[in-house]
Amino acid sequence: MKEVTSFVMKGILKSKYILLVPIVLIVFMATLLTINSQQSGATSQELQDKFEHRKETVNFLIGNLLNKKSHLGLPEEQQIALDSLLVQEEYLKEISTKLGIGDLDISTENLAYLKEYNVYENYDFINYNNTKLLEVEQLKAATLQRHDLTYTEQETPYNTALFSKQLFQIVFSPITAFLFLLIFIYKLISDDQNRTFEFFKVISLSNITVYYGYLMPFLILLLTYTILASFLSLLPPIVTGNLGMIHYPIEVVIDTDTLLVPVWKWLLYLPIGWGIFVSLMLVLAICLFKYRISFSFLIAIIAFPIVIAYIWSVHFGFHAVNPIHLIVSYEKQLLDPNRFIIYLVGMLILLIICFAACYPVFKSKRTVLRTSFFSHARKRYIPKPKWKLLQFEQIKKKRKGHVIFTFILLVGIIGGTFVVVNQAFQKLPTIYLNAIEDFQNILIDQQVQWKVIEEEFDLEAEKMKSISEESKDKSTEFPKENPYSIMIKDIENEYNNLEGLKDEIGSIDFSKKYREIMESSQSYKELDPSMWNVTVMASEEQQRILDEKNITPWPIGPQWISHFNDPSYAVDSVHYKLMKSSQERNTKYGNSGLFSLYKFLDWNMMLIVLGIYILLLWTSLSEEQRPNPSIHFLTTKPITFRSIYASKWLYNLVIAYSMLLISGGIVFIISLLIGGLGESDYPILVYATGITDDEMFFSNVDNVHFFFESLIVLIVKSGVLIVAQIFFLNSLFSLIGKWVKNHYVTIIITVLVSVAGYFLANQYITASFMHLNPYIYFDTWHIVDGWKSVLSNSSTVNFNNGWMILLFSGLLLFLIGFIQKRKRVS
């Protein structure tokens, strides 16, 4: 086994690509370091904003108390409260000063402030902080102080262990795991095709020796990669002397509780967990390879249990025997307290068992799957009489490996979207918690304002009473109770309702309760029409339709935020914060198949798919020109030049549509298992420009008509538009490929033309002729939901014109290439 290991290792080390790994790692880390260092400051800004806000509130309260003191005097408790506020003010000033000069070493002052606030809370006065959040803040400050650490940049770190954590989460991610597996499988299959395994057999090496000998170098490489990546990731904090930040506490929300987990736990867990997970995949891969499973089946068979394990974890939560938690969904269950140690040990034992279980597999002489259907031995091309040129294109692409690679990429992109949507949905409890606490903070601020006004009212009332008593005027009537007290009470009730709601996060009807608390009790119709904006109107009308159709609304939040209320349209930073907060409280989440598909279209992920088609999958005549003039191979056969052109064009279409259908279909079916189909009838807001209809609604504020269309109709329309986009792009690619002799130049020109077309379509969207630009219809979802017509201020930018223009221009481009004859005699 040592000989085989050494042989394989030499082969790997002599490969010209081996140096690529450390180079890519270094380049990537350096790039991320540069980006982070330039954008750094988000945490500092956040801290500054928080403490400034507190300081303003404290100053406000102090001001009012002093005012009251000067006129009426203060009762003893309020005097003590004032003293406490003054102490808090001092701490807050110190903190603000430090933060102002970029010094984040504020844990001591913060702890002192929080301790003082704890004391202040005992007095019967205005509490201006969320108590629950303060507990976490206090714990964090104490932890920082204990380890002699400062606050540090958490969003874009670059010189601390948090940067290492960020890097670890990338270099030890499911994607790198999958890449490692691909490289391993590729090595096995290519060595087999180069007859290396035959060579081993000929020199009388046993299967055990050979297969374990192949596994060992990759396990060594895995270990090397882990050590190298870990070392490089830890280099910045080591060099800058910030390694102590491995004790930095990171907030992890588990249900309704926020726990603090030190960074070192991630740094320990991620590489070990990832390493064990990849090792398990390699062991499985080599056992399957023993039976000479083809590449595509190998990937599929390995992916299958992984997908099942993921679905299991989504539906049934954490299980200690599920290896999927080695790379995903581990934070909640494992990092606190130290359960991850037991889990890792358990998984390590599993790995050892699997490693040992390989023995009988390797020893077995029988190769079960001899049929070429499963076998990766290069199958002979057996052509069929029909569609000869199409078949030939397919075999060319297949032999290059582009078909399987594109398929894997598409599954990755589409599947990745679904995973991202689902993962966001899994975080719903955290999102709800954040939204509730966010809203509670707003209520606290409002309450502070109203309490101060309540105090002022009381002050004023006392004043008036004194004056009246002095003047012995009994005609003046005094309110029996302070009207502001009722408002404060309402806010308190709302706060308490939200607090009670927190305990129900995770319950079945939580979403409904949340909506009920958050939604306005007043209909927009009760307001003046000059206040009817699309968001308010559409939210109510949508809810009405949902109630009529008995459809459960998508969480969270009762509002459907229209594009007009996108934070990018804010007039200033305060406006931006409000809009952003409103948007976050009403962002929609789901995990059903249709919802994920809606998100795929909304995020315009199709552009990436089209990019892959151009870069990787599609063929053109230019591919036949360089480096080998294989065009002469074709044209010296009884095949017309036009048929070659047309068959390449047709092949591109067929393969693009089939790929999309198959990869999308597979991912969609898996998503059905996770979240079900979803509501096809869900009403989606569609804008209408220049069209009036009695069925439509009109917003005076946003000056636009709108209506609702069911989700499935919009998805189908998007599908039609995508078909047309592929048709157009393919025709363009084919025509350019006919004129250009280099395939890479064809790709570059196609990409440049597309980027330019897309840029023009968006930059000059209001130009009168822009509806004729096919690229304006590449924003699929914004075409079908009518938003593009709003932006262009033209009703001609719509779905119907879109698919027609794309198809017509595509046909025109194809015909130009087709009709143009190849010159043989002048």
Added chain:
Amino acid sequence: MMSLLQVYQLRKKYGNLLILRDISFDINEGDIIGLVGPNGAGKSTLLRSILAIEEVERGSVKVKNISNQNSDFYKFVSYIPSDNYLYMQLTGYDHLAFVANIYQLGKAAIEEVIDQIGISTYVDQPVKTYSYGMRQHLLIALSILTKPSIILMDEPFNGLDPTSTIELKELIRKLHAQRISFIISTHNLDILEDLTKTIWFIRDGMLFKDDIKLEMKLPYQIEVKVTDVTILENLMTDCQLPHQISENIVITDHNYDVGKYLEWLLMNKVQIQSVNQIKTNLEERYKHFYEVLKKDQA
């Protein structure tokens, strides 16, 4: 009898440079034409123009009365190029299967050609793993798969080892026996001489295919019967005709009529045993042709 291949007034330019000057010729069934010429003479261009791979200024090419503008032309014509036009990622079998499919041939035809050329050990490997010789074998297999009427070969012997060269020559002879015609462009004059007597020279875009025009005055070898070579030497010195003597052989100079030598010898009562014209090889004829052409041009 109608010619198999008719090329008429083919003219081709690269920029201002005239590569083919109104070339016309016919090829009949069973002809093997050797095409020789210096580098850049236009050999490959001629073959590519016949196949319509190159665009020409004017002229026509027909095989069995089918123009090369018609894709049916390629049912009768095969081509072995000098450059590699195969798909590197495909196997040899992939190429053969595709061509067989286009020509509606069955699996048996593919297997026959694989056996005939002897490429079964590597036909299922991708072409990128092939040596130059292996690729040539595959190209030959592809060219004969469709049983064409005429095969155009551009430098087919380049890069072949001696065994492969012999095998290819044998194959050409075998196919020739089946009435397949060849146009073979090559620099390898020895091999060409083994295959055919019909050698066409191409230079400066012109094709010289009529051997009579190239007729060389070849020297003679006159075998005489003498008792003493010295006597012969003295005798020939007196005749003032340039010559060489090797034992009892007098070699005449090709610029002089052999009759003058015979007349002198007979006059001096020398007994003539035999008179033979010395055979020259293609290399000498090639050199002679280009010297004549140079002189004519001067």
